[in-house]
Structure formats: C-alpha cells, structure tokens
Amino acid sequence: MKVTTLGTGWPLPDAARAGASNLVEAGGQRFLVDTGRGVLMRLAAAGAGMGQVTAVFLTHLHSDHVNDFNDVVTTSWIGQFTPGVLKVIGPTGTQRFVDATLAMLEDDICWRLDHHADLTWRPEVEVTEVTDGVAFEADGVRVLAAPTEHKPVHPTVGYRFEHEGAVVVCAGDTVPCDGLDRLCAGADVYVQTVCRRSAVEAIPSPRLQDILDYHSDLVQVGQTAARGGVGTVVLTHLIPPPAPGTEAEWAAEVAEHFAGTIVVADDLTVVEAPLRSD
Numbered sequence: 001m002k003v004t005t006l007g008t009g010w011p012l013p014d015a016a017r018a019g020a021s022n023l024v025e026a027g028g029q030r031f032l033v034d035t036g037r038g039v040l041m042r043l044a045a046a047g048a049g050m051g052q053v054t055a056v057f058l059t060h061l062h063s064d065h066v067n068d069f070n071d072v073v074t075t076s077w078i079g080q081f082t083p084g085v086l087k088v089i090g091p092t093g094t095q096r097f098v099d100a101t102l103a104m105l106e107d108d109i110c111w112r113l114d115h116h117a118d119l120t121w122r123p124e125v126e127v128t129e130v131t132d133g134v135a136f137e138a139d140g141v142r143v144l145a146a147p148t149e150h151k152p153v154h155p156t157v158g159y160r161f162e163h164e165g166a167v168v169v170c171a172g173d174t175v176p177c178d179g180l181d182r183l184c185a186g187a188d189v190y191v192q193t194v195c196r197r198s199a200v201e202a203i204p205s206p207r208l209q210d211i212l213d214y215h216s217d218l219v220q221v222g223q224t225a226a227r228g229g230v231g232t233v234v235l236t237h238l239i240p241p242p243a244p245g246t247e248a249e250w251a252a253e254v255a256e257h258f259a260g261t262i263v264v265a266d267d268l269t270v271v272e273a274p275l276r277s278d
C-alpha cells in the first residue's frame with residue numbers, strides 16, 4: 001500500500017502546493033481522499049486519471065477540501081465511454097453537497113448531452129454517508145471511518161485504510177480526539193493536516209489565529225503519533241506554507257514527542273506502507 005500527497009497546501013492558492021488531497025493505492029485499487037484545488041492535475045502527475053479511481057473519500061466539506069469536487073464529477077463522467085458510477089464516501093451532509101454540485105453543473109450537463117451523440121447518460125454519483133465503523137470493503141481493502149474534531153465544522157471524519165496487514169491513516173483536519181486515536185492505533189503511516197503554531201502566531205491576522213483552535217499543531221501530531229505507536233508521520237496541508245529551508249524545523253518540533261519517521265510532504269511525495277522493520 002502506498003500514499004501520495006497530491007496537494008499539501010493551505011486554503012490560500014500557492015504556486016507550489018495544490019489543495020488538500022491524497023491518493024491511496026492498495027491491492028490494485030486507487031482512492032482519492034479529499035478533492036482540493038488542483039486535485040486532478042496532481043492525480044495526472046501521479047500517473048492516474050478518474051477512470052482508475054475506485055472511490056472518493058471526503059473527510060469534511062470545508063471548501064479547501066472540496067474545491068475541485070465538481071471537476072472530479074465532470075471529468076469522471078465525460079472521460080468514460082460507458083456509463084459509470086462515481087462512488088463518494090463522506091460525512092453526513094455529503095449527499096446534500098453532491099446534490100448541490102450536480103444542480104450547479106446542470107447547464108453544463110445538458111450542453112454536453114446535446115452536443116455529444118455518443119454521450120447518452122448523465123453523471124451518476126453514489127453517496128455513502130459514514131460516521132463510525134466500516135466505510136468501504138472490497139477485494140482485500142477495508143476502510144474504517146471515525147469521527148474527528150474540527151468544530152464548528154461538523155461532522156468530520158478520518159479514514160484508516162487496511163490492506164494485507166498494512167495501515168495508512170488519512171486524518172483530515174482535526175485536533176487530537178478519541179476517534180483520531182482509534183484510527184491511528186498501530187498505523188504504519190499517519191497522514192495529518194497540520195499547523196505550525198509559532199509561525200501562525202507570528203502572522204498578525206486575527207483570521208489566521210482562529211485556525212489554531214481546530215487544527216492539530218506539530219506538538220499535537222507528535223503526541224498523537226506516539227500514543228498510537230505509528231511508524232511514519234506525514235505532515236501535509238502545511239499552515240502556513242514552510243519557508244524554503246525550514247522544513248527540518250517542522251520535523252524537529254514533531255520529533256520532540258515522537259521517535260518514528262517524520263516526512264514533511266511536498267506535492268507528490270510518495271510514502272510506502274508497511275515501513276516497519278519489526
């Protein structure tokens with residue numbers, strides 16, 4: 001199993017970092033986790049298209065995690081030559097969000113149906129809303145969801161991918177909580193959206209200070225990883241984007257609390273699981 005950080009940026013546009021998204025590959029299946037800005041460009045760079053994606057998982061419906069969801073819907077529809085179903089798994093509210101996205105796309109859908117004689121079907125999106133427990137299971141891959149803590153955004157979930165004994169966790173935006181601890185228990189790879197508290201506090205913007213209370217900071221990521229006994233921590237959704245050359249400082253803050261491997265991800269960083277030697 002491997003995970004590729006498709007987008008490691010924060011909510012603001014960044015020339016080097018796309019919006020929040022990860023690609024998990026396991027047992028011949030590919031899964032997108034979140035669909036932030038630029039997701040399909042980065043998926044193409046990772047060598048895949050929507051035709052190879054088995055399912056899309058959403059951690060929550062904050063705009064920076066779903067900016068390009070409409071692109072995922074349209075591209076998976078017009079990119080296929082036979083009718084297909086886009087499987088979307090997300091927290092309660094996902095069906096309403098998908099319905100609204102399809103309504104927003106309605107004119108475009110009609111124009112394409114009018115124009116292409118061989119396109120005779122509408123986009124079909126199958127939504128599964130999840131809270132806690134098994135979110136997906138097929139061909140040896142099991143995905144567990146658990147509630148996370150990102151108030152006032154509610155509900156939010158994280159995901160634990162399991163395949164042949166290997167475990168990859170894509171946590172999404174959350175502070176430490178019981179659900180996150182359950183996902184991370186014994187994980188080989190723990191991918192966490194993160195903020196660097198000292199760097200945020202140095203920016204004189206009240207709106208930026210607000211984000212500190214609903215994201216894990218580097219210390220909290222290290223503590224969560226240590227509690228779970230995880231093998232590798234992958235830092236993503238980096239708030240604020242690290243100044244070039246300061247990535248080692250981010251890792252060092254985590255390392256004060258966690259003895260395992262720490263990866264400060266760029267877009268398209270690949271981490272394989274399992275990585276443990278024991």
Ligand SMILES: [Zn+2]
Pocket residue numbers: 060062150153173
């Ligand atoms: Zn969020």
Ligand SMILES: [Zn+2]
Pocket residue numbers: 020062064065173193237
């Ligand atoms: Zn976010």
